[in-house]
Amino acid sequence: MRRPRLPLSFPRTSIRRQISAVVNGRPKFLEIFGEQYPTDSITNITPAIIAKLPLRLHTRPSHPLDTLRTLVESHYSDFAHLSSLSPLVSPFKNFDELSFPQDHPGRAATDSYYVNKDLMLRTHTSAHEVEVFRRGEDKWLLTADVYRRDEIDGSHYPIFHQMEGARIFSADASGMKEVEEDNERLRHRLGQANILIEDVPHISPSNPNQPTHDPLYSELVAQNLKLSLNSLMLTLFGGPGIGGATAAAPLRVRWIEAYFPFTSPSFEVEVFFRGKWLEILGSGVVRQATLDTANVPNKIGWAFGLGLERIAMILYSIPDIRLFWSTDERFLSQFTDKEITTFQPYSKYPSCFKDVSFWTPQNVTLHENDFCDVVRDVAGDLVEDVKKANDFVHPKTNRTSLCFRINYRSMDRSLSNEEANEIQLQVVSRLQEQFGVEIR
Ligand code: PHE
Numbered sequence: 001m002r003r004p005r006l007p008l009s010f011p012r013t014s015i016r017r018q019i020s021a022v023v024n025g026r027p028k029f030l031e032i033f034g035e036q037y038p039t040d041s042i043t044n045i046t047p048a049i050i051a052k053l054p055l056r057l058h059t060r061p062s063h064p065l066d067t068l069r070t071l072v073e074s075h076y077s078d079f080a081h082l083s084s085l086s087p088l089v090s091p092f093k094n095f096d097e098l099s100f101p102q103d104h105p106g107r108a109a110t111d112s113y114y115v116n117k118d119l120m121l122r123t124h125t126s127a128h129e130v131e132v133f134r135r136g137e138d139k140w141l142l143t144a145d146v147y148r149r150d151e152i153d154g155s156h157y158p159i160f161h162q163m164e165g166a167r168i169f170s171a172d173a174s175g176m177k178e179v180e181e182d183n184e185r186l187r188h189r190l191g192q193a194n195i196l197i198e199d200v201p202h203i204s205p206s207n208p209n210q211p212t213h214d215p216l217y218s219e220l221v222a223q224n225l226k227l228s229l230n231s232l233m234l235t236l237f238g239g240p241g242i243g244g245a246t247a248a249a250p251l252r253v254r255w256i257e258a259y260f261p262f263t264s265p266s267f268e269v270e271v272f273f274r275g276k277w278l279e280i281l282g283s284g285v286v287r288q289a290t291l292d293t294a295n296v297p298n299k300i301g302w303a304f305g306l307g308l309e310r311i312a313m314i315l316y317s318i319p320d321i322r323l324f325w326s327t328d329e330r331f332l333s334q335f336t337d338k339e340i341t342t343f344q345p346y347s348k349y350p351s352c353f354k355d356v357s358f359w360t361p362q363n364v365t366l367h368e369n370d371f372c373d374v375v376r377d378v379a380g381d382l383v384e385d386v387k388k389a390n391d392f393v394h395p396k397t398n399r400t401s402l403c404f405r406i407n408y409r410s411m412d413r414s415l416s417n418e419e420a421n422e423i424q425l426q427v428v429s430r431l432q433e434q435f436g437v438e439i440r
Pocket of ligand 1: 124164283303
């Protein structure tokens with residue numbers, strides 16, 4: 001079973017603690033958006049990633065990600081809409097400012113892309129919470145490209161898009177009156193809709209309100225968060241023809257207790273769609289520390305973050321996450337601005353499997369994400385998935401042997417065996433150069 005893309009909340013297991021092999025021969029500087037940045041021993045951002053930084057798919061008219069962004073924005077029409085913040089942020093902004101502990105696994109170079117120790121690619125849109133609250137925005141939506149190192153398959157790509165939404169109120173009687181009025185309005189809308197909600201308590205011992213919050217305020221705000229997001233789910237999935245709600249089968253939404261360092265209580269939302277529960281977003285009552293840092297200490301409110309690719313894949317029936325990056329007219333010309341339509345696959349070209357087996361040098365642990373970044377860098381979007389086929393330690397020499405199976409398949413054309421061999425040779429020589437592996 002593949003590991004799903006985990007939200008930043010989950011402590012990840014043992015492989016996270018492995019040391020990533022040091023990359024040999026890295027350049028002294030990297031040029032990103034026309035600026036030169038010095039590299040250091042933590043640098044792991046690859047040319048394949050740098051090349052995609054300017055593309056900003058969520059702002060390309062008629063692209064499914066742009067249409068989905070506009071749909072969410074029109075649902076939250078009275079919120080400020082932001083979508084042009086740079087993906088380069090400090091680790092402080094991505095993690096510390098949001099109360100991530102020092103040893104949180106998300107900080108590891110195996111999981112995140114670093115330009116150098118002081119600059120990284122944001123791993124989530126929450127990285128901008130403090131700055132947007134500090135600007136004085138009370139209700140806002142922010143759409144952006146986010147970056148996480150990961151394995152390779154049809155639903156994981158190192159760049160994806162998130163939307164962060166937040167709303168804060170005055171933490172006093174007048175603010176709570178505003179919350180109650182909004183809750184009433186939302187309850188009314190939901191009461192008339194064909195939606196079935198499985199809820200969990202707004203606050204519980206395992207999902208507590210924050211000590212500085214009046215429990216009543218926290219309860220009202222959590223309720224507003226849930227009503228607001230249930231209403232968004234109705235906008236996204238409740239429409240006829242999309243496979244969501246029908247007269248016979250209501251849209252099913254379920255709330256699950258969660259944990260994030262920067263919210264409490266925290267929740268995840270799942271939607272039942274074509275026979276499966278799909279995780280749609282993470283959310284919660286914003287930690288007071290975030291609002292204090294943003295210089296709005298007298299406010300209380302909520303935030304959520306949702307992944308656009310996963311929702312677009314469902315709504316448009318797009319089968320492979322690489323398609324979002326396709327420049328093929330047979331993909332792009334299918335879509336009309338601000339309209340959700342079903343994707344018509346134009347062809348599925350044959351796969352070409354190639355194995356590579358090697359010994360890693362003594363004292364070097366090659367993380368699967370390191371391997372995948374080499375493959376992505378060489379093969380680009382010609383790689384469909386990578387699976388670890390084998391992994392053992394030689395009982396006598398104590399050396400580690402790894403075997404990966406790479407599935408090369410183009411989305412746009414037939415890939416010849418010679419071409420796949422050529423790519424495979426380059427992958428092999430990069431593994432030897434960068435990690436000193438010994439091919440078996
Ligand atoms: N940033 C979180 C993630 O990427 C989602 C989230 C956003 C959770 C806002 C709570 C509040 O997993």
